[in-house]
Amino acid sequence: MGRLDHKVCLITGGARGQGEEEVRLFQKQGAIVWLCDVLDDLGQPLADELGVQYRHLDVTDEAAWQNLVEEIVRTSGGIHGLVNNAAIFRVGRLKTTSVEDFQAVMRVNTLGVFLGMKTVAEPMTESGGGSIVNISSMAGLRASVGSFAYGASKWAVTGMSKTAAVELARKGIRVNSVHPGLIETPMVEDVPINKEGIIRRTPLGRIAQAEEVARMALFLTSDESSYSTGSEFIIDGGLNAL
Ligand SMILES: NC(=O)c1ccc[n+]([C@@H]2O[C@H](COP(=O)([O-])OP(=O)(O)OC[C@H]3O[C@@H](n4cnc5c(N)ncnc54)[C@H](O)[C@@H]3O)[C@@H](O)[C@H]2O)c1
Numbered sequence: 001m002g003r004l005d006h007k008v009c010l011i012t013g014g015a016r017g018q019g020e021e022e023v024r025l026f027q028k029q030g031a032i033v034w035l036c037d038v039l040d041d042l043g044q045p046l047a048d049e050l051g052v053q054y055r056h057l058d059v060t061d062e063a064a065w066q067n068l069v070e071e072i073v074r075t076s077g078g079i080h081g082l083v084n085n086a087a088i089f090r091v092g093r094l095k096t097t098s099v100e101d102f103q104a105v106m107r108v109n110t111l112g113v114f115l116g117m118k119t120v121a122e123p124m125t126e127s128g129g130g131s132i133v134n135i136s137s138m139a140g141l142r143a144s145v146g147s148f149a150y151g152a153s154k155w156a157v158t159g160m161s162k163t164a165a166v167e168l169a170r171k172g173i174r175v176n177s178v179h180p181g182l183i184e185t186p187m188v189e190d191v192p193i194n195k196e197g198i199i200r201r202t203p204l205g206r207i208a209q210a211e212e213v214a215r216m217a218l219f220l221t222s223d224e225s226s227y228s229t230g231s232e233f234i235i236d237g238g239l240n241a242l
Pocket of ligand 1: 039084138181
């Protein structure tokens with residue numbers, strides 16, 4: 001028996017990185033998975049490999065969200081899980097972040113999460129309830145020196161998750177945020193960060209693999225986390241404990 005049997009789940013930014021691992025794990029655990037991304041060249045072959053559904057979705061597009069969620073409900077009979085995973089990263093301190101970069105990051109990372117929650121709230125209620133997992137970051141719990149806009153966007157995700165959790169609790173919908181430290185994915189491949197320094201400071205002495213975040217998303221989407229809502233779930237190898 002799978003941990004997500006019969007649950008219809010949508011994962012944004014599912015074509016690579018953590019999203020891809022979530023797609024793989026959710027499918028393995030019995031979910032009916034829909035994945036979406038703007039990277040069609042990666043998303044479609046992944047969906048074909050696993051026998052799941054891929055759709056192009058730019059998470060900043062409200063009409064596209066509505067069309068996709070309607071199609072999911074029509075085709076799969078409901079929606080029970082949403083992982084708001086899609087995001088972008090930009091380098092820049094307070095003084096060096098341009099308005100364009102700030103707005104671009106806020107649109108994908110914050111507006112995208114807002115639209116996702118707003119769009120699924122009613123159909124998820126009508127499906128008997130469900131779970132929304134918003135991928136924030138340690139940058140959504142602490143200072144984010146050198147990635148100012150990203151930090152702002154991820155704090156917004158942390159805050160929106162709490163308010164949505166309270167507003168949606170009596171509709172049978174749980175909302176939690178996930179806060180990864182440094183994870184080995186394409187997002188951080190070319191970013192000028194001192195990975196060795198982070199590894200030295202991290203109590204567990206390494207950075208994480210995408211699957212370790214996917215396992216948290218699985219737990220929070222499954223009924224195993226039935227009494228958790230409005231909470232932050234940290235995956236950082238112990239850094240936050242220092
Ligand atoms: N990698 C890390 O160290 C780290 C740390 C903390 C939090 N996170 C968060 O984890 C999540 C996953 O990131 P990742 O590390 O797998 O990065 P990634 O860049 O590999 O994956 C992000 C995915 O989001 C997609 N995406 C970007 N803009 C989009 C849009 N407008 N609409 C739809 N999809 C879009 C990308 O195409 C990509 O597939 C993100 O929310 C990220 O902020 C990552």
